[in-house]
Amino acid sequence: MKKLLLCLSFLVLSFPLQAGTSLIDQLxxxxxxxxxxGSISAAVVEIESGEVLYLKNGGSVRPVASITKLMTAMVVLDADQPLDEKLTITRADRDLLKNTYSRVRFGSRLSRRELLLIALMSSENRAASALGRHYPGGKEGFVEAMNAKAASLGMLRTRFVDATGLSPGNVSTAGDLVKMVRAASGYPMISEFTTQADHVARFENPSYSLSYVNSNVLVRRGSWDIALSKTGYINEAGRCLVMLTEVDGRQVAMVMLDSYGKWTPIGDAGRIKRWINTGESGTIAGAALRYEQSKSGQDMQTLAGG
Structure with missing residues (x-):
């Protein structure tokens, strides 16, 4: 029977596709x-059917870095606070965890709408922090709302501790993040802001402008049909990327967590697309492959240790 199944699989994968079709037409x-x-954890799901096309360490709980900001945006929009209200960036929004740099000056004012835009599009941490701080109940109330939202979406292995994702305590799984991507895509503003290529933000008090670009190079290139996107990075999380993109007329959610270097998740997205279209993903760069093998080995040791 095993030999028969192998033969059938070979015949199915070898049979030429009809013109205008790809493998996703025949899941x-x-x-x-x-x-x-190259990513340590990954999930690929066809949205309309809910079909899980691929799962790699899909239940492994990992830091998710700025992927967190998708949840931040949903909580902000759910609160229905005035989007035109000007919020002030203060020293309370500085990064004391990673000491990351921000060009936004303390005392600057910007509308809630634009803070949401630069937080999503360019992952501006002070913007995300200010959004959480100006929530009813402050940062504590905001984090409580984030976790309540995650629970309502069935993200049972997810936990948030801040609005920015700078803390490694913001954790989730590839499987849970597919649920978050699906939910976030239902907010037109989140879809719009995460797929905007660039923006010039004009701050007040003092008056100055800052140019921002999308943190996902695939959005900036414009060669993909992307409906939602978010990148993330801290040392503990590695390079992360989630996207909702169209492949041959179907929406596919891609989640890639803990990759080596800024190009590996981009390369993985290309490999997923190639695999869907041709059945083969292609090769991984040597450094990324060594990283993947090393981290996978660490995961196995962790599991063996209980």
Missing amino acids: DQLDSESIRL
């Missing part, structure tokens, strides 16, 4: 053994 033809990604 049962996708072979998870034919895809290799």
